[in-house]
Amino acid sequence: MKNMLVLTDFSNNAYNALYYATRLFRDVECRIYLLNVFSENTPLISPNRAKGKNRNLLVQLEEESREGLEKDFHRINLDAPNEKHLRKTISRKGNLPDIVHEIVADREIDLIVMGNTGKTEAIPVFMGSNVINVVKAMPDCPVLAVPREKECDIPFEIAFATDYNRNYDAQVMNPLCFMASICKAAIRIIHINEEGRLSSNQKTNLNTLREYLRDLRHTVHWMPDFSSKTEVINTFLEELGIGMISMIYYRHGFLENLMRERVIKRMSFEVEVPFLIIPQAD
Template identity: 25%
Template sequence: MIKRILLPTDFSANSNNAIHYATQLYKEEECQFFIFHSCYVPGYAKSNLLSLDNVDQTLIAAKAEAEKKMEALKTQPPFNAKNTNHTFEYLIEIGDLTDNLKEIIKSKDIALVLMGTRGETDSKHLILGSNAVVTMEKIRGCPVLAIPGHIKFKVAAEIVFPTSFKTTYKETELAALLEISKLANAAIRVLYIQKDIDFSKLQIENKAVLNQILAPTTFTHHKLYNQNLHNGVRSFVQSRDSGMIAFVNKKHNFFGSIFSNPMVKDLGNNTNVPILALHNLEH
């Protein structure tokens, strides 16, 4: 089955780096990549673009510039590489990035969004840029993998998966984690920041279910004590030189507490590894 992957770009070095990362990670897989640019012009919405009377020179110029940059992008690696496993489709849409992503994910049956963590307009001091954070929080149709701009593709030795064991995971929710673990030949390190002395019955049951789901991979369990969540994850990743962090995005709960400000800035500026946002299907 062909893997359909959406690669948003603002034509920055960071987004180009994410595109290279995607094509290397899936080098041996048959993939259709959708290179997508969301052309946002303040004051315009798709509902207002039903007639040419509503389209002025600002919008025309913005789209023309985006098309020019997209044509230039097509001439660069990896698009001119001879990998018969990969095909590319190029999309430019007017409007809000999140709305456009949701529409494309649905219409193109996208399995994964892979993007840079800091775009052209984001602060140079913030590794997790605003678009990456919003995408990880708002996009529910498929997993989102965010790649820091300075991270070049290399085989990740391990993927850190923090959990409280208070959620019953499903195979479909963790499918992308298992797939990337296999592609990168990376072990999964299940990390529990211990707050309670003993596991509840529910936590014991959920751990057993998680072990069954992760059985096709190499995985180990780890505990940290007396640390808050984001500091514990950060120190664990840094001490082991881990290659990726994966979270299940449970809104207003575990994942939300990590990626709500000011934790976004703290984790993003101190972790410097790709982040895989998975999704709790109950939401």
């Protein structure tokens, strides 16, 4: 049985991520933990509910957290009933990455699911700040970021963007292979042609990658190096009608460099398909 942790701030975007996850894993037996984390900096959903009662802020936040979780719990059970899914709620006070790290270890979580942007991120961005913080805090648990308030289909093709500079192993490949297997999706390997030709190390890593994917449909694609790598990826996703994209997160690796691109280059680029991020400790 798979263990899935879904993060929510009770926004439409967060519920959309929960709903997508239940559809994606509809045929998989799994425990789904719905988590809300609050702190003194969390805005009240109903700021006037305790007006004149001089109630403690954290007490109000805890109540709203539990009420919001209960509401989403009943809503998802109505929208997407599934006997294969055991659903539970968790309300916690603290720092989001720290709480997520603790729960992933305690509950042996296989996948974290969250909306790509939350209530405080109204402007389209390549990757939301909460997603980035969770990815950086989790060296060994994949994260699935779902586009905001967008109905996503089960992917028939998954793009895997990589520079071939790191060796591939079972820890980083299993989440991608599992996702492709349950979706019956082909994997489209995308490499941005920065160097002209692959080094001997890159060729070795490519061969290792293809060996891991030998039982799955896959193809290798080379893309020209535009002024912005996000532009390259966006073009690839649109041209091939890709339904999901995946990358491995290494410090100082391809994905981190992508996130560091000058804002002016990537401010208009929003990932419009689910994004599977596979962290790997260096």
